[in-house]
Amino acid sequence: MKKSVIVFLMVLLLGACSSENEKVIFPTDNSTSLKPILQKQDSIHGYKGVMNEEDILVAIHINRFDRFNKTKIEKKITKQIEKQFPEKQVLVSGDKKIMWEVETIIEKKQKEEDLKKSIKKIKSLSKEET
16 A cells, blocks of 8 residues: 555656747747647647748647657648748757757847848758767
């Protein structure tokens, strides 16, 4: 009995420590038609994105077991976003370094000129291989 209570408390404690990933698009005024596309995806559990006049950049948190299909998921989401926004260049990535760069953009709340430079930098980062 005592062991089962301890196991139950451990599971409860570990479950409480897991955090929900953020779902943010910056700037928020342009994100109304992009959010439904990302929220329908079962294979991701969080995303952060940046939009400007020419580009859409989305970093996604892919579920643990769906990591094996990372490129398929990225392509699927990219196609859906390109269908919604045919005039913009779209980059969807499940890479952590892209996520960190997008987070810094959102934290700094950059102006339009700095945003273009940062998006260009992130695009070059996405082409790098480790």
